[in-house]
Amino acid sequence: MNIQSELNTYNRALQKVEYDLEWSQEQADLVRRKLERQIYKEKVKSRAFKIFGYLSTISITFSLLFLLVIQLGNEDSFVSGMLSKEEKLYTMEVIDGKERPVLTEKGMEYVVYPMDAHKEINTISGEPFLGVSVGKIGSKEQIYTQAIYPTSEGRFISVHYSKNETGSVEEMSRYFLPEYPLYGTKVTEINVSGQRAFLHEPTTEYGSAALYIVTKNYVYYMTNQGLLNKKQGDSEELVRLANLFNFEVER
């Protein structure tokens, strides 16, 4: 027998192996059932992972939203006066027989008004008196602080603020810079510590100067009270005091 015919013989013998070898159909069906169970388990596992994935995503989203709400609460200046025990911005104290809110050390950090203006402005005679009131915006607390600066002349410079409900400096500024001239008032736009401000000065013998400072969050109102003579409380004094405000701590 030559090599070629030997190889052909082997090839035929090898091809025959495929047909001569048989795996029991019963066993094959058993393996099929095991395979089906394995696939089913994999599907369940895969579904569980998907659900776990969704749940994780939802919980992370909610956690982030929760943190965001807390953060917004903090950013909301004196909103949320009672954030937590550590972050308490004011405490209630009995003053003159009445319970009043008093700013804590933490609360004082967010006061825009300068406590030492009297060192810079000669007409101011001492530290301001801070009046604190607490209001509610929805479920949130809003702290309002009014500063009253004493002067050597017996009058006071009063500063208070309200929320800029528009959230826009541009929009709110329109209220203080009218398109038509105001009778008896000269309106000038100025810049105070990087903020837009509007100086309203009387053009008559009556009235007194007022300065309105508009920020994204608030509108500050500065006026003279107890004015004996309009020359005593001029607009220059208001602007100098406003320039000492620290708007960076505004929250």
Next chain:
Amino acid sequence: MADYREEDIHEWYNLYHQTIFKFIFMLTKDYQQAEDLTQETFFKAYKYHHTFKGDSSEKTWLFSIAHNVTVDHMRKQKPIRFFKELFQPQIDIKLLPENVVQLKESSKEIHEALSALKHSHREVIILRKIKGFSITETAEILNCSESKVKSTLHRGMLALEKRLIKESGLNEHTK
């Protein structure tokens, strides 16, 4: 509800379970392992169904999975196999349970000769000569070059021939 992957696997199992099992059985020489690895092959095909791009036939793809799971398994079993073969060097084909695997008498001689070959020779001969895959398909299944398939096949066939001649000589001698 069965998805399209499950339907494919069901269909492929119907078509190829015998040939895949036989391939693994001839490589491992252990019918229980062959059953487990057959199941593993089809399960892997289900799990990685998305990687099957249809560049080759599903049969070639299934054989490449079967080859990989078998080689991985044998690699893990190497120390155990060494001791097994030390104490039970020759697997007696007669010991195969007939209710699981049946091999006709006419093919027992060549099957035993094939089982005695080294793994690399055996797998190429099975794919090329028994399963009838082309050189390109065999190279794809074994993840090697076509020239490697050709040279291994040549050497494998020579080794098989040698083995068969030796066995027939032994048979003649014992007669």
